Amino acid sequence: MVTLKQLAKELNVSISTVSKALNDSEEIGEDTRKRVKELAELYNYKPNKVALSLKQNKTKTIGVIIPDILNHFLSKVLFGIEREASKHGYNIITCISNESLEKEKESLELLANGSVDGFILSLAEETQIKNEVQHLRDTMVQGLPIVMFDRVAHDVMCDKVIVDNFEATYNATKNLIAEGRQNIVFISKIDDISVGKLRERGYNKAILEAQMSPLVLKIKKGDDIQQKIKKLLKKNKTIDGVVAAESASGVVSINMAINLKTKVPKDISVVGFSSKAVSNHSVPRLAIIRQHAKRIGAMAAEMLIARLNSTTESQADFSTKVIKTSFVKSESTL
């Protein structure tokens, strides 16, 4: 890489002259400026990012820590973050906690050494189970702002972007009830994390309000999801509605129901959190609760960048944005 020094030497001027010329300083004479710029162009000079970061004490880089990149929702959020960040000239360094508290801590510490200006993160499952948040507080105390999304720690003061999980399943369940469904089951693979619990609660509330009794199927890591759902449907022939906490449960429910000669949506309605792409994986398509993942990511990035740009160390003005889900009907419900 060419440096200012080399340009200066070749042009027989000082380093600062070159620097100023390239930054269009008024101080520099027209012809000098031109000469400098031409040579810089010729050599394809680009200011060294690292030197700039050191000098200006900011890196224009955001640390993103997500629990699982294979999760379609999370990778979509990442997409949203990347797009918004890059729009503002920020890069993102991505770390994957793999649902582990230890790895989350490690990544946070590792990047809190000047590598990034702030963080966007969604908590690891283990972090949520153990409810440990000290590492998050420590990071903020060091002057690195954090924006949490989706799986947030409510007792840490910071900016947050969340989804109306409770309302979403509450409404979805009410919809099925309004269709006349009598025996609605809630199926979830994400029973351990905060958002999973909220979704279950929303379902529960609607069921109890309708004086029905809740029925919940929890699918654990390593379970054969097809077998679990098959068993459930075979055992409970009266099930006529499914609310799924994530896409796999929804899609498999439809496919398995059909395999068992149940008509969808005549005999059973299925609705679940999912994306449009995955909803294609069943015929009929899954009716989906959309989370607007990209918008969540963009919003998180926006909030973080705004905070990084704000001069005032405004302490207590943290805000929580709720991105409302929307319901996309399909042929899997009446």
Place this chain on the structure above:
Amino acid sequence: MVTLKQLAKELNVSISTVSKALNDSEEIGEDTRKRVKELAELYNYKPNKVALSLKQNKTKTIGVIIPDILNHFLSKVLFGIEREASKHGYNIITCISNESLEKEKESLELLANGSVDGFILSLAEETQIKNEVQHLRDTMVQGLPIVMFDRVAHDVMCDKVIVDNFEATYNATKNLIAEGRQNIVFISKIDDISVGKLRERGYNKAILEAQMSPLVLKIKKGDDIQQKIKKLLKKNKTIDGVVAAESASGVVSINMAINLKTKVPKDISVVGFSSKAVSNHSVPRLAIIRQHAKRIGAMAAEMLIARLNSTTESQADFSTKVIKTSFVKSESTL
């Protein structure tokens, strides 16, 4: 963040003493070393990454440019890269080209200013269509090594990690033929990119060798995949085999066949490139050609890091690793 300077001041020693003490230099006396380390511990001192990068002229950061993060295969590769990189103390900066040549160029240039030590990338669709590679060569000339994976430019000299696409579909198709299938169709959403073409060629070769005639369905962006496949199956009642270039085509084929009262695998066999997770999205499960995405990512990272660590500017020893696919049978074939 605490700096060496602050520690030095508080301890009434020089900056270099502190630096040496923390790096366990032999030069420093036992007790001084201890005092320094204790205070550093107390203040949770961490060496500033940016300063180190500037000094040592390397960032321990890898730039990863991928065309699409919502693609399950690509995000799995990313996962593999991240894990391997982090094992070696490297961070990754992720840019998403969104299949655009322009964005790919931009990202490359943006990071080639000292932000990263090298690149791992998979080409954007547009880059492959226009077959433009100058930006890749330019980057390498600047001294930044590149490792390409999956969608590679064969006429750029660099390390590569690829999949045996041709052989995979050739063998898969031959398997279907061996089952006695007579009318096998190839379905693809990724007709425009190199790997898609290779997969089609593998299918073609097997078909022609068996003296059958190839039948190919191409699904374009924006197409309704369910409708396209439905139409195909309805029109060609004799289709008894499907080779899918990616998971969606495979899964939808099974689901749609069943919807049309075709028995899988009795009347029709389906096999396709996919992952275990997505193969769950049909009953019976899709028989899959596994690409070992994580291993591909890990291998790419390994190759790049090896090159970064090699002192010799060994020019002509670029290598291409082929990660063989494996076939995972299921109930969607005989």
Place this chain on the structure above:
DNA sequence: TTGAAAGCGCTAACAA
């Protein structure tokens, strides 16, 4: 055993 000083590449206050 410790410290001073140079230098990585850059910007900016100040001097000429």
Place this chain on the structure above:
DNA sequence: TTGTTAGCGCTTTCAA
């Protein structure tokens, strides 16, 4: 209009 200098945080050579 141009140049000198200091400094961002760190390592390392050389001097004390």
